[in-house]
Amino acid sequence: DSGVTQTPKHLITATGQRVTLRCSPRSGDLSVYWYQQSLDQGLQFLIQYYNGEERAKGNILERFSAQQFPDLHSELNLSSLELGDSALYFCASSGLVDTQYFGPGTRLTVL
Amino acid sequence: DQQVKQNSPSLSVQEGRISILNCDYTNSMFDYFLWYKKYPAEGPTFLISISSIKDKNEDGRFTVFLNKSAKHLSLHIVPSQPGDSAVYFCAAVNRDDKIIFGKGTRLHILP
Numbered sequence: 001d002s003g004v005t006q007t008p009k010h011l012i013t014a015t016g017q018r019v020t021l022r023c024s025p026r027s028g029d030l031s032v033y034w035y036q037q038s039l040d041q042g043l044q045f046l047i048q049y050y051n052g053e054e055r056a057k058g059n060i061l062e063r064f065s066a067q068q069f070p071d072l073h074s075e076l077n078l079s080s081l082e083l084g085d086s087a088l089y090f091c092a093s094s095g096l097v098d099t100q101y102f103g104p105g106t107r108l109t110v111l
Numbered sequence: 112d113q114q115v116k117q118n119s120p121s122l123s124v125q126e127g128r129i130s131i132l133n134c135d136y137t138n139s140m141f142d143y144f145l146w147y148k149k150y151p152a153e154g155p156t157f158l159i160s161i162s163s164i165k166d167k168n169e170d171g172r173f174t175v176f177l178n179k180s181a182k183h184l185s186l187h188i189v190p191s192q193p194g195d196s197a198v199y200f201c202a203a204v205n206r207d208d209k210i211i212f213g214k215g216t217r218l219h220i221l222p
Contacts, residue, residue: 002154033210042214043155043200056208090154102147102154 003027004093004103012109018079021106025072025093031055032074033100034066038087049074078108086110114138115203117213125221130188132216134201137182141203146175146186149198149215158199159186188218196220 003026013019025032034046036059045058049068060066063081068074078085086109092100116135124130134144142163147155161168161175161184168175174187188195201213 002156004154035212043202043212045210045212048208056210058209058211092154099157099160100145102156104152104154 002101002103004091004101006089006091006103006106008106009104010107010109012111013081014111015081015083017081017110018077019081019108021076021078021089021091021108023074023076023091023093023103025074025091026101029093029095029101030072031094032068032072033092033094034060034074034076035090035092036087037090037105038084043090046076081110083110113213115201115211115213117199117201117216119216120214121217121219123219123221124191126193127190130186130191130195130218130220132186132188132199132201132218134184134186134213135182136184136203138203138205139179139182141205143204144175144177144184145202145204145210146173147200147202147212148195149200155200191218191220193220193222 046060048056092102094100146158149155198215
């Protein structure tokens with residue numbers, strides 16, 4: 001158990017819809033990272049927040065947004081969903097960039 | 112354009128022997144390199160890292176070697192154990208804290 005929790009575990013929705021994925025970091029970790037893992041693209045870094053502020057941005061689509069709240073939990077919002085957005089979405093937290101602890105992931109299926 | 116490449120999708124190694132997982136990168140501006148291990152249905156777990164100013168880092172059975180002139184790093188696991196069977200991801204972190212992952216190598220440890 002990494003100490004990072006993600007909800008929900010599975011999510012099935014339709015194209016055009018909007019969903020919110022939630023992540024609670026390990027106690028004391030200020031950084032939260034979001035990743036997308038798909039079969040053809042591997043693990044892709046989406047975005048990082050540090051203590052409520054956006055810190056680094058990766059391959060995140062404009063239809064996707066994230067935020068980190070004062071209690072340090074984070075949410076990833078995915079809108080206008082497309083079939084290709086079906087993937088595993090991981091959240092990770094860290095105190096130091098070279099030691100990230102990953103949550104179990106949310107499997108998103110877009111039908 | 113893949114900046115971090117793991118060219119072997121899978122690798123089989125006899126138990127007790129050395130496993131060598133390879134990773135190539137194209138950008139000389141990376142600050143850190145990381146290796147993660149992933150079991151099915153779980154998030155990746157951090158294994159070992161190496162700074163770009165070093166050429167070797169060792170932690171128990173795991174050693175990472177960095178060859179900056181060849182833009183190549185490798186993870187050595189010795190001796191290989193059955194529990195090492197997993198997917199291994201190589202990742203690179205640049206100065207803006209952006210993290211780029213390879214597509215992973217599936218390691219099978221044979222009895």
